[in-house]
Amino acid sequence: MVGSALASRLDLLFIDLDLEFMEHIGDISQHIDHRGYHSYASENVRLCLSIMATPRHGVIALSSGFMAYPESVHPAYPALRSDICSSPTTFVLLPSLDLEVCVDEIVRRQVARSIGRTPEKEEAVIRERHPIYMAIPATKIETMRPVTEIVEQMITQLLPNNVFDQSS
Numbered sequence: 606m607v608g609s610a611l612a613s614r615l616d617l618l619f620i621d622l623d624l625e626f627m628e629h630i631g632d633i634s635q636h637i638d639h640r641g642y643h644s645y646a647s648e649n650v651r652l653c654l655s656i657m658a659t660p661r662h663g664v665i666a667l668s669s670g671f672m673a674y675p676e677s678v679h680p681a682y683p684a685l686r687s688d689i690c691s692s693p694t695t696f697v698l699l700p701s702l703d704l705e706v707c708v709d710e711i712v713r714r715q716v717a718r719s720i721g722r723t724p725e726k727e728e729a730v731i732r733e734r735h736p737i738y739m740a741i742p743a744t745k746i747e748t749m750r751p752v753t754e755i756v757e758q759m760i761t762q763l764l765p766n767n768v769f770d771q772s773s
Contacts, residue, residue, distance in 0.1 A: 606752050607666075607698060607746075607748065607752055607755050607756065607759075608621065608664050608665075608666035609621075609664075610752050610753070610755075610756050611664050611756050611759055611760075612663055612664035614756055614760065615664070615760075617662065617663040617664055618661055618662065618663030618664070619663055619664050619666070620656055620661075620663055620664070620665045620666070621665075621666045622649065622652065622653055622656070622665065622666060622667050622668050622671065623666075623668050625652055625656060626648070626649060626652055626668070629652060630648055630652065633645065636648070643678065646670070646674045646675075646678045646679075647678050647679050649668055649671065649674075650671075650674065650678055650679035650681065650682050650685065651679060653665075653667070653671070653685065654679075654681055654685060657685075667689075669734075670730075670734065672686060672689070672690075672697075672737060672738065672741060673733070673734045673737045673738075674686075690741050690742055690743060691742070692743075693763070694763065695741070695743040695744075696743060696744050696745075696746050696759055696762075697738050697739075697741050697743050697744070697745045697746065698746050698748050698755075699735075699738060699745060699746070699747060699748065700714075700747065700748050700749045701747050701749060702739070702745055702747060704732070704735055706749075707731065707735060708728055708731050708732060708735070710749060711727065711731045712724050712727045712728050712731065715727045744759075744762050746758060746759065
């Protein structure tokens with residue numbers, strides 16, 4: 606929701622990596638079930654690289670675990686991850702910067718989505734990923750508030766960096 610709202614506000618294309626995966630490769634859960642998480646992550650990196658190689662510019666929402674993949678997932682992943690981390694347009698969106706609040710909210714959201722993980726497994730995943738997300742040298746945005754407020758914060762952060770032209 607935040608990515609599409611930001612893209613709309615900036616009059617840019619919105620690309621959701623999960624939706625692109627489902628359109629071009631197939632159902633994520635089935636892919637993981639049949640081929641494993643490593644295959645999914647590798648295909649996801651390959652897909653992201655192909656998207657980023659096209660001239661279409663926009664807001665890209667990465668998969669929740671994208672920045673937490675092992676470096677060995679794809680030969681180009683370490684450089685891609687580094688580029689994403691160092692970009693002034695990268696934002697880390699988390700329900701809260703507080704670990705316990707973040708865990709509770711993500712578990713609540715993911716269990717409601719019925720993606721196949723138990724609440725305990727979902728909690729373990731976010732506890733493993735949270736330090737990785739917090740170590741990314743990008744602006745962290747807390748998302749437990751209205752989307753319009755989140756988008757305004759992101760635009761305010763982007764303006765001093767002259768990342769885009771607001772004259773349109």
